[in-house]
Each structure stands twice: as structure tokens, then as C-alpha cells.
Amino acid sequence: MRKENNKAEKYLNSLKIDYKKLCLSIRTAGLGKTSEQWRQEIKEKKIRGDQ
Secondary structure (H helix, E strand, O other), X not given: OHHHHXXXXXXXXXXXXXXHHHHHHHXXXXXXXXXXXXXXXXXXXXXXXXX
């Protein structure tokens, strides 16, 4: 029973680490924006493209 519990805890810790890395990657890539932030960015790029 303890072996299974230890395996489960290790697996859970691994998932937590992977989740933190994924969140960091999303922030770093700039993908964690709200839809309103995306709309604003697209609007600004369109304005810059027209000039």
C-alpha cells in the first residue's frame, strides 16, 4: 500500500512540475492573454499596417 501511495505522490508531483512549466511557457509566449487583449493587439497592428 505504501509503495502505491509513494508512486502516486511522485506522479502527482511530476504533474505539478509539468503544469508550472506549461504555465510559464504560455506566459513567456504571450498566449495567456484575454480575448479583449488579443482584440486590442490586432487593432493596433492593423493601424500600424495602414500607416
